[in-house]
Amino acid sequence: MTRFIFITGGVVSSLGKGIASAALGALLQARGYKVRLRKLDPYINVDPGTMSPYQHGEVYVTDDGAETDLDLGHYERFTGVAARQSDNVTTGRIYSNVIARERKGEYLGATVQVIPHITDAIKEFVTSDLTDEDFVLCEIGGTVGDIEGLPFLEAIRQLGNELGRERVLFVHLTLMPYIPAAGEIKTKPTQHSVKELLSVGIQADILVCRSDRPIPEDSRRKLALFCNVKPERVIEALDVDTIYDVPNRYHEAGFDTEVLKHFGMAEGRESDVDLTAWRNTVHRIREPEGEVSIAVVGKYTNLLDAYKSLSEALGHGGIANNVRVKLDWIESEIFESDSAPLARLESVNGILVPGGFGERGAEGKVAAVTFARERMIPFFGICFGMQMAVIEAARNLAGVPGAGSTEFGKCAESVVGLLTEWKRGNVVEQRSGEDDLGGTMRLGAYPCRLAEGSKVAEIYGGGLDISERHRHRYEVNIDYRERLEAAGLIFSGMSPDGVLPEIVELRDHPWFVGVQFHPELKSKPFQPHPLFASFIKAAVEQVRLV
Numbered sequence: 001m002t003r004f005i006f007i008t009g010g011v012v013s014s015l016g017k018g019i020a021s022a023a024l025g026a027l028l029q030a031r032g033y034k035v036r037l038r039k040l041d042p043y044i045n046v047d048p049g050t051m052s053p054y055q056h057g058e059v060y061v062t063d064d065g066a067e068t069d070l071d072l073g074h075y076e077r078f079t080g081v082a083a084r085q086s087d088n089v090t091t092g093r094i095y096s097n098v099i100a101r102e103r104k105g106e107y108l109g110a111t112v113q114v115i116p117h118i119t120d121a122i123k124e125f126v127t128s129d130l131t132d133e134d135f136v137l138c139e140i141g142g143t144v145g146d147i148e149g150l151p152f153l154e155a156i157r158q159l160g161n162e163l164g165r166e167r168v169l170f171v172h173l174t175l176m177p178y179i180p181a182a183g184e185i186k187t188k189p190t191q192h193s194v195k196e197l198l199s200v201g202i203q204a205d206i207l208v209c210r211s212d213r214p215i216p217e218d219s220r221r222k223l224a225l226f227c228n229v230k231p232e233r234v235i236e237a238l239d240v241d242t243i244y245d246v247p248n249r250y251h252e253a254g255f256d257t258e259v260l261k262h263f264g265m266a267e268g269r270e271s272d273v274d275l276t277a278w279r280n281t282v283h284r285i286r287e288p289e290g291e292v293s294i295a296v297v298g299k300y301t302n303l304l305d306a307y308k309s310l311s312e313a314l315g316h317g318g319i320a321n322n323v324r325v326k327l328d329w330i331e332s333e334i335f336e337s338d339s340a341p342l343a344r345l346e347s348v349n350g351i352l353v354p355g356g357f358g359e360r361g362a363e364g365k366v367a368a369v370t371f372a373r374e375r376m377i378p379f380f381g382i383c384f385g386m387q388m389a390v391i392e393a394a395r396n397l398a399g400v401p402g403a404g405s406t407e408f409g410k411c412a413e414s415v416v417g418l419l420t421e422w423k424r425g426n427v428v429e430q431r432s433g434e435d436d437l438g439g440t441m442r443l444g445a446y447p448c449r450l451a452e453g454s455k456v457a458e459i460y461g462g463g464l465d466i467s468e469r470h471r472h473r474y475e476v477n478i479d480y481r482e483r484l485e486a487a488g489l490i491f492s493g494m495s496p497d498g499v500l501p502e503i504v505e506l507r508d509h510p511w512f513v514g515v516q517f518h519p520e521l522k523s524k525p526f527q528p529h530p531l532f533a534s535f536i537k538a539a540v541e542q543v544r545l546v
C-alpha cells in the first residue's frame, strides 16, 4: 500500500522544502522502505525549460528527458532514486492537458472547471505511474497563501479525505524567527500559516520549524497547543553547515519516527536505522585533509542555484579525495578585455567552464580555456564548456582561425553547429530551427562509447559503454575531427553510431576533458561521479606541484 506525504511551506519561501523532502525520503529509505519523490509546481510555465536560470535556478534533466525543477536533483542525490518525467508537474502542464482533452470533447459537454476537472487531473498525476512504493513524498512548490497554489492544496485536501489518515500525512515547513529586541523565538508566523492551511481544509500533522537556534520547550508547547498538533510533532530544524547533515538532524529530532507513528508503523524510536553513510559523509565534509580551489568561469555566477548540481558534484569530488573544494565563481566576460585579469586564474588548481546558452561571455570562456591549456591547469568543460574548448583548440591548435558556433549566428567555420537530426536507438529525432523553444533540445540519457586506452576510459574504470544526460541544441561538428585530432584534441567518446562527439580530451596535458553531457546531474554524495572525482584529484596533484 502506497502512502502519501504532502509537504507544504509557510511564512517565507526558500526554507529548503526540497532538502526537507529529500532528507525525509532518505530516512524512510534507511528504514528499508521504498520511496518516490515528486514535486507539484504552481507556476504556469509548462516546465522550467524555458525559464531563465536567474529566475528559477538550474533546470534538472532526468534520464527520460524531462526538464524539471532543481529540487528533483536533491531528491535524486539524497535517495539515489532516478527522477522521471512523472515526478514533476506544473499548473501549465495540468491546464494544457485538461484543455487538450476539452478540445477533443472528452468532457462530454460538461462545463470544465477548476473543481473537479483541474483538481482531478492533479490527483491523477499524484497517484499515477506508481508500482510498489511504500511512500510517495510530494512537495508543493511556493508558499501557502499563494493564489497559484490553491488548486494543488484543494487536490491534496481531497486526497486526504478520500484515502484517509492511514494513507495521507501533511507536513508543514515553516520559519520560527528570532527577534533580537524581544530576545525570543516567535511562534506567531507559524500559527498564522497553519491557520491559512486550515482555511483550505488541511490540518497539518507535523510541523517542521526552521530556526537559527534551539526551540525552547515552552515555544514548542505553545505552538502545539495553538496549531492542534502534538508537541513531539513540532520538529526542530536548525540551520546546518552542510545539507548532508539534515537527515541526521531530522532523525535526532524524531521526524521519521513521528511520520511512522502517524501511519501506525512505528517501531522503537532508535530502531534499526543505519545512518552511518550519512554520518561519514558529514565527517569527511567537516574534516578534510586539504583544500583545492576551482574557478568556475560561467555566466550565471551570481545566482548559485543556477549551478546547483554542479556545485554539489564538485563537493562530491572533494569528498572522494578528502579535500574541501573552494569555488571561485567568475563571470567570464571579465576575460574579454585587453586588460583581462587572467592572474585570477593563476592561483586556482583547476578551471571549469560549465553549461550555458548564448553569445554573451563566450569569448571570455574561450580565453579561460586557452589559459588552462597553456598553463597546464586541470580543465573541465561541460556542454557549452566543451564546445568552447573545441572552438579554442580549432582556432589555436588546428589552424582554423574562423572557428565558431552557429548558436551566435552565421560563422565562417561552424565547428559547433545546430543539430537538426539525430538518432536515439533506432529512432530518428528531428528538429528545425523554427520549433517551439520548450523541449526541443537533445534531452535526457544517451549512450556514449569511450575510446579504448583513452583517459576517460581509465577514469570511468568500467566498460567502454556509458550513459549520460544531455540538454543542448548544438553539437561539435564531426567534419573537423581529423584536423583537431592531428592537433592533439582526441575525440575519446562518441555516440555509438560514431556521429555525435560526446567527449574530447587533450593529449599532452595533465587533465583536460570536455564533455557534451552533464555529468553533474548523476553525481551523488555516496557515489561521486568519476569525472568529478578525477578532476578534483588532478587539482590536488596540482597543489602538490606548486
Ligand code: GLN
Pocket (backbone or CB within 6 Å): 354, 355, 356, 357, 358, 382, 383, 384, 385, 407, 471, 472, 473, 474, 475
Ligand atoms: N548552448 C549550447 C547548446 O545549446 C550548450 C547548452 C548547455 O551548455 N547546456 O548546445
